[in-house]
């Protein structure tokens with residue numbers, strides 16, 4: 001029995017360290033995240049200390065019936081997120097195996113592997129939170145949905161066009177319907193590695209594990225949203241004047257909406273911004289800001305000449321005949337800048 005246990009421990013010490021090395025490379029060279037890279041390296045070194053000669057000499061690769069085993073999901077890597085997730089799972093599973101089988105070999109090793117496994121879980125949440133905020137900062141186009149009958153088809157068409165930031169906004173729906181739609185949209189966005197934000201409703205954002213919430217001036221405070229959703233989620237705030245912007249920055253909103261640039265039927269009764277406020281935003285806003293309100297492909301260049309670098313739209317995509325093409329046209333103008 002001992003030889004079999006040694007082989008299992010040997011194989012999974014390798015598996016855990018190999019997975020962590022893949023993560024470490026992205027943290028170091030992809031994210032320039034020194035702390036995460038160092039933690040990955042530290043864990044690999046600690047695992048190496050348990051990898052004794054006694055375990056290594058049990059290796060019998062020619063006799064390993066598992067070397068031929070493979071699964072299509074092990075081969076396919078369609079995105080960096082998928083690659084990271086696959087290797088995090090590989091390390092976490094290997095650590096769980098090490099924890100269990102080392103109980104029969106060295107209880108101290110079992111305890112050490114359990115602690116290491118929790119550290120890898122922390123790496124995972126930090127990694128994806130860092131990724132979430134990187135995606136926000138790099139997103140030039142923000143779709144805010146309207147309750148169209150074909151909302152899911154429209155959003156998926158826009159995601160296929162390269163959209164990676166979506167906000168679910170439905171002011172009149174029943175909570176049960178909103179909860180169901182938010183869940184579907186959240187899954188759809190995450191399938192396309194896009195961020196999913198819920199408008200107004202912190203409770204719905206929590207329930208569907210959204211990437212964040214967008215709060216207007218009459219909605220909950222940013223601190224409340226962070227208390228409910230956790231510090232790592234994204235919290236955005238609407239602004240229409242200097243006071244609102246200063247407050248949003250002081251309460252550490254992750255981004256702000258700046259609008260309406262033009263009066264719009266999507267938000268009736270809201271007067272358009274002053275150029276003075278837009279100039280103030282350009283000079284003072286230290287977080288990503290999205291121009292919003294009446295924006296479409298025809299006036300996009302004019303919006304960009306005011307200094308806006310990111311835009312948020314509703315009708316221009318939600319009512320487009322071809323949402324994918326419209327999304328691509330927005331992105332080609334926004335990214336070209």
Ligand SMILES: Cc1ncc(COP(=O)(O)OP(=O)(O)O)c(N)n1
Pocket residue numbers: 142144167169199200214215216217218219236237238239256257258259267290292312
């Ligand atoms: C990016 C962005 N900016 C502004 C808004 C407006 O939010 P909404 O909830 O529709 O209205 P207020 O609560 O701000 O009055 C938004 N949804 N997204």
Ligand SMILES: Cc1ncsc1CCOP(=O)(O)O
Pocket residue numbers: 144259260261264265266267292293294295312313314315316
């Ligand atoms: C939600 C919101 N906040 C300010 S304007 C606006 C609606 C923008 O809708 P559209 O892009 O259709 O003009």
Ligand SMILES: [Mg+2]
Pocket residue numbers: 199200214215216217219
């Ligand atoms: Mg609101």
